[in-house]
Amino acid sequence: MTARIIDGAAVAQQVRAEVAEAVKARVSAGKVVPGLAAVLVGENPASQVYVRNKRKACEEVGIASFGYELPASASQEEVEALVSQLNADPKVHGILVQLPLPAGLDEQRVLNAIRIEKDVDGFHPMNLGRLAQKGRDPLFVPCTPAGCMVMLEKELPSLEGVNAVVLGRSNIVGMPVALLLVRANATVTICHSRTKNLPDVVRSADVLVAAVGREEMVRGSWVKPGAVVIDVGINRVEDASKPKGYRLVGDVAFDEVKEIAGAITPVPGGVGPMTIAMLLKNTLRAAELAD
Ligand code: NDP
Numbered sequence: 001m002t003a004r005i006i007d008g009a010a011v012a013q014q015v016r017a018e019v020a021e022a023v024k025a026r027v028s029a030g031k032v033v034p035g036l037a038a039v040l041v042g043e044n045p046a047s048q049v050y051v052r053n054k055r056k057a058c059e060e061v062g063i064a065s066f067g068y069e070l071p072a073s074a075s076q077e078e079v080e081a082l083v084s085q086l087n088a089d090p091k092v093h094g095i096l097v098q099l100p101l102p103a104g105l106d107e108q109r110v111l112n113a114i115r116i117e118k119d120v121d122g123f124h125p126m127n128l129g130r131l132a133q134k135g136r137d138p139l140f141v142p143c144t145p146a147g148c149m150v151m152l153e154k155e156l157p158s159l160e161g162v163n164a165v166v167l168g169r170s171n172i173v174g175m176p177v178a179l180l181l182v183r184a185n186a187t188v189t190i191c192h193s194r195t196k197n198l199p200d201v202v203r204s205a206d207v208l209v210a211a212v213g214r215e216e217m218v219r220g221s222w223v224k225p226g227a228v229v230i231d232v233g234i235n236r237v238e239d240a241s242k243p244k245g246y247r248l249v250g251d252v253a254f255d256e257v258k259e260i261a262g263a264i265t266p267v268p269g270g271v272g273p274m275t276i277a278m279l280l281k282n283t284l285r286a287a288e289l290a291d
Contacts, residue, residue: 013273018281094119144172203223
């Protein structure tokens, strides 16, 4: 059996269209245009590309985007002063600080400085803490985990009682995905670099979310027949046949796993496009919260 391919680009396009429609309706109703401030510190080329793509996506759906660039030599105080200025700016509903920050800057302190009402990345400890607490809701859910859930729920409208395995426990992907799955009443196992007998644990999964950053680590023999597999990994592997000299692969050996799984996200074209779509959705929500 060959797995259904979950088309992240198509789902993301649908989310973007919904956001564009809602922004248009706000503007016609005389409400303020949602605004996203993107803060880039230093000149990391990958970060520059990410910020450019996020700003372009904002413009496409009618969200105002404001770019702020600071040199890699910027001090902690300078970065935090910019965040304070954006916290107070009524045109800015969401603040995105592109990570990683250059060495020497304290990322957590910068993230803590963002007002939680503008924390559209969902990385503020208050938002993550609320995600972990029963009976409380975060204002924003981190974008990549939220995107994983949207795709999963298209495949499995109910996750109740489902055995879910999450590979990875980072603050930005693994842990929030696991928390979201628990909130959806799945039974969740979180794996990491110290997990023993990883292939056996993965074989118990009806739903597998892989976010480890290890190219094609999950093999076909690790996967339960019919499982739904969400591959978050984005890894570059050298490939002289490609114009850029590399290609992108996930944390899952796609060609093997697609023969076993029931459904699978490809890389590229799976989780990646969903991340930006969820950022747009969070920015719209931030503007609505400010109304
Ligand atoms: P991190 O490096 O922060 O976390 C990786 C996690 O994987 C850690 O919990 C680590 O365990 C675990 N891990 C590492 N090696 C192994 C192993 N051999 N066996 C089991 N567990 C292991 O990565 P991120 O969470 O930030 O990102 C994960 C992947 O997702 C990357 O490929 C990244 O590029 C991609 N990504 C994609 C996004 C998208 O938009 N599609 C957005 C963000 C990330 P331990 O905690 O023990 O160290």
